[in-house]
Amino acid sequence: MTISANHTAPDQTSKAPTGDALTEAAKKFGITAEDYMLPARHQIEMVDPDGRLKPEGEQGTEPGHEYPLPGDEELLAAYEQLVVGRRVNDQNSALVRQGRMAVYPSSHGQEACQVAAALCLSDGDWMFPTYRDAVAVMTRGVDPVQVMTIFRGDWHGGFDPLKHKVGIQCTPLTTQLLHAVGVAHAAKLRGEDTVVLAMCGDGATSEGDFHEALNFAAVFHLPVIFFVQNNKYAISVPLAHQSVAPSLAHKAVGYGMAGERVDGNDVVALLAVLDRAVKLAREGSGPLLVEANTYRMQAHTNADDDTRYRENSEVAEWRAKDPVNRMRTYLTDRGLLDDDGEARIREKAEAVATQLRDGLSEDVPVDPQELFRHVFAKTTPQLKEQSALLADELARDAASSTEEAGK
């Protein structure tokens, strides 16, 4: 897409503190600032719903928005994770039905986004996920049972964010984007080349913190990739009630950053776009906004009843675009995947499912004193008092039940 002339105000008096990133980008890619910021005319899409590689001219790429096809190994690894991710989603939903977990916001249908979000990052990078991104967190290497702790109800978070460089799965919408910005800023100040991927949903883009996070990242010129999984619903509320912009990627323009949209059920395109975004960010492009067009195939969580607000036919339409099947066809057609390979991957997925079943059917005893242990690094006399009160209660309970038993 070409815009005929420079849109920048002729009389903008102040200079960007970070050098004019837009001018640089425009120079680098030989396009206008607007063309750099606006997403390409069409979303980036490489493998179609039938698993066929699209002709290069139809992939949505254009000058300044060029995305080479990812390598075969990366794609095979991604496929494996897709299969595992799907299995995990469905296993977890089953565990909820069996009462082993309290709640699970499934990413069924969004596994391509989940997998690509994790695979595009290096070890030193950070990820800030939401409640729906358990599969991304696992794909990043966190123990699946630990990831599910929050949904089992033992504790709020089950893994160490510092060890894995993964933020806790965040519920208050878009608040985590600012944490991502802070992590990136700290790394930048120390001269580290960390890239941070910050995730949110379509609905979440309406929150004020979304705005503040994107703007802070842009003004401080930080290597943050804002990755929006546009699954078309925020619980019951369809996208049209969140935004009337041509796309969520268009929001990049308001911050002077680049936006792009990508087929969120096409892991090939996702990897192409996110890999490049990570590379650009690491090289100093500043933040980028990537919108993945996908679909929430199931209800918001098990507690939700999606028949109240959407047609089955809409869901069915998206079933045909399934990210796992699509990739299987593509890899099989390309001769990269055969029955053996498929079997090996399925086995791996089963192993993770078993791990989850086993891990989550254990009834881990909870320690009531944990209530007080972690509130502060240095506790307070008040909490000591309250902890003693509870201990006393429990001791008396125990004593009276021993007494009862002794009768």
Added chain:
Amino acid sequence: MTISANHTAPDQTSKAPTGDALTEAAKKFGITAEDYMLPARHQIEMVDPDGRLKPEGEQGTEPGHEYPLPGDEELLAAYEQLVVGRRVNDQNSALVRQGRMAVYPSSHGQEACQVAAALCLSDGDWMFPTYRDAVAVMTRGVDPVQVMTIFRGDWHGGFDPLKHKVGIQCTPLTTQLLHAVGVAHAAKLRGEDTVVLAMCGDGATSEGDFHEALNFAAVFHLPVIFFVQNNKYAISVPLAHQSVAPSLAHKAVGYGMAGERVDGNDVVALLAVLDRAVKLAREGSGPLLVEANTYRMQAHTNADDDTRYRENSEVAEWRAKDPVNRMRTYLTDRGLLDDDGEARIREKAEAVATQLRDGLSEDVPVDPQELFRHVFAKTTPQLKEQSALLADELARDAASSTEEAGK
């Protein structure tokens, strides 16, 4: 400016609840959605700093961004208000120095914005101003002394918002934009054709409420004009630390609304742009974002010391662009203004200044019981008790000072 093709995602599944405003706009103006949303390449500028009308081709207009010159009468009326506004600003600053007012955030240098913001509205329309927009509020017809109540410190607001259809001058930044959205929404639900002008500064655009207000207005397709006075500073913080977008008007794109930028020291261009925005909004275009490029000529308030953070030379540069002088030259050159006219206008300005001096040098006695009177429409037993406590205190004070006096 022309963008070669439609940027709208081919696979956007949901429909805008209000019909596709962008498609309609694009059709109406024969341009792309992006060209509708993006501001014109150059800011709209009609009369140059030397008071000369710019040739049409250099006014910044382009297809879909066309602004006819406002009529002579409107311009003369605007000039009168400019002169009054300047006088009011300087009178108030003097009153602050004399201790008659606690604080005054002057709009000296921004009078063109102030005046145009008020003049573009009809009687049934609403305005939501900030602390810096006293001149706009006065221009809308509110009694000058009432407007200054907040700065004199008698009460938080001095006028009746419902009577004047002017929101209280708002301090918490951009919170008032949402009130503007609500007022417009209520009017729309009742089928009224009210347009609402919502004002904020450049710094304020960074707040989350800015984002939420623009998005709500766009999604509910409301006739709100967001009018940003970009005076280049938020207290000490220059624009470059607020945003690295090419302009603040570019932020419109993220909401699917039209943005425009205009020379904020050129009242002719301001009226042209705002008049058209009001017309479009009234006809159902949905919200618009207008950025006025202007400059805060004085310190943030009298409490601020701007020599700590900016060069005198920068201020001097902007002095040459003064909105009042520019308009005087233009009107004089056009033969619309002569010495008599000028004298008459100056007299009027003096009258307002006198009104302010008189009104603000009166020491209006305050009634301590006002503390409790307006907290609720229906008061509480607790407040009655507290009010009685204060009354008792004051009665005892009075008694003891009478006693003292009697001694």
Added chain:
Amino acid sequence: MSPTITTSSEANGNVSAATARAAASAAASAEAAGPQPVTLAKALNTALADAMHADSSVLVFGEDVGTLGGVFRITDGLTATFGEQRCFDTPLAESGIVGMAVGMAINGMRPVIEMQFDAFAYPAFEQIISHVAKMHNRTKGAVKLPLVIRVPYGGGIGGVEHHCDSSESYYAHTAGLKVFTPATVADGYRMLREAIDSDDPVVFMEPKKLYWSKDLVDLGELRSAHSAAAAAGRSSEGRAAVARPGTDATLIAYGPSVPTALAAAEAAALEGRSLEVIDVRTIVPFDDATVCESVRKTGRAVVIAEAHGFASVSSEIVARVQERCFHYLAAPIRRVTGFDIPYPAPKLEKYYLPGVDRILDAVDDLQWEN
């Protein structure tokens, strides 16, 4: 049906609205006569519908309140009945919801907005504190703000973090807000109607663990009683209830803690101790008279609330009761509240919540030997 929207007759003195009494009684006729088992959720839902029938300036909006009917179904059916103009979903932004509601209230509407969960009202804090609470005062009463902010609150439902906060103290501490919280189904109906009728902003705290609790109530009778009271200008704002009479000590509770307090009183009765239970109902304004009358009678008191105790509504109740009833007290007033810790994960919440045993312990502690 989708009646023409006019401006509230009460607020800001604009155009008067026709009260659609006929419509309301039509709705009533669909209901079974006489007392029926009704959930709190249903009572709230009915109150909303009745208020919308009665006044076309009453609007309902928030996240998922339209087609879905709210995640707790409190707004169920309102969009179908009143149309998308009267009950609708907003973009996902709580400050936006409250801020827009402020503007609508300024311009003649009576918005009733839903915050989906307690903790998700926090993004709207600035709008609530700096505008909702202050608009009437700063304009010397020129602008009324008849706005109801509904907040499902509290724990005991096995919710994950941020879904179980007891946030009432933040609002109660904010001058300019009224804070209501019903504990019974009938109060749910009556108090929500009164909140909507009020020309002052009301934060209406709904104890979410009681949503599905049922009482035997006659909704038709509640409706008539409300109409009669409203017509006579009567309101029970600021009136606590004696939920259970007793003589030995007073349990002061509100919202989700009222049933727990009643259960404790029941248990204490078995041990021969007669506890009076006060249901505070409206935290702001607070009913000093009813509370103090009880404490003066019993000489002993325990205040119960789920929220963290520190600097809370329960601190306030203790403080005001000791100020007013000091010489009647045989023992210090005790508090049984949530601990001063973030609300715990589901498997641990039972250790956090003030339960019957903890209340009875506190009662035992009231220095009975004196």
Added chain:
Amino acid sequence: MSPTITTSSEANGNVSAATARAAASAAASAEAAGPQPVTLAKALNTALADAMHADSSVLVFGEDVGTLGGVFRITDGLTATFGEQRCFDTPLAESGIVGMAVGMAINGMRPVIEMQFDAFAYPAFEQIISHVAKMHNRTKGAVKLPLVIRVPYGGGIGGVEHHCDSSESYYAHTAGLKVFTPATVADGYRMLREAIDSDDPVVFMEPKKLYWSKDLVDLGELRSAHSAAAAAGRSSEGRAAVARPGTDATLIAYGPSVPTALAAAEAAALEGRSLEVIDVRTIVPFDDATVCESVRKTGRAVVIAEAHGFASVSSEIVARVQERCFHYLAAPIRRVTGFDIPYPAPKLEKYYLPGVDRILDAVDDLQWEN
């Protein structure tokens, strides 16, 4: 100078930072020796500079804190001394400031952020309540959050609305936050250093009307005392001060009310009444021991605070003191607080603020005839 930025040695166990003791003592040498008249503003400014010298992971940011040095000049000179990387202006968005600080603290920094005025911290409420207060707990201590949120608060400066709120109760009620508020110049220095050293998030409430009050202090001595205490692992967190000893009644105050309480005690002394004044200093954690020791001794107490009284820190103090000292009390504990109204306009604030007369009235009310 602009030292290399490394990660805090205390927090989150990353790379260790060199403590720049030499630099600190260099700064010290510029100061006059011995006690000098120093403002609270200067003490806070010095504390920030010293902390930044001592630990390169300490960062200062917010609105107008860079070039301008803050609207109250508390950050004056920090950008010049430490460079734009260590002290800088952010875009104008408080939730952004706090949220970014959370991320920086997660990633090894010790951010000290400024909210420009009390009421302008409200947009950050969600970040503060849902993240700052909870991060350590939800990760079972894996993530420490050594973050200081500085909030200039309170009235008495003739400020317009939204510039004079006393917001400490919101923070004090929030489990997981520590809340400090100094009332003297020396405490300003010491407590801010301790807040920055703390691995817990601290809301540091600065009484803005005391910014320009001066005490005779020796900054060099304060610096050395802090270094010695820190090296020995000593901190005065949770320790109230007896600001003035007395025997007849206890005035409990904090922040801006401490000087008022002292003035009241002075006035009472002239009338022959000996009042002890307690400066609470750290609201969370609260020093029950010091406060109760005093009340048990005097048998009478008045709690003083500028904030609205309802459901506030002062309610809490009354509640806990009556719980703990009931049988020592000769009279109910009285509160002298701001009224439950929005903070008034400048010309009316004198009627709102708890002043000496109102405190003395409350003291007179403590049933001395008993």
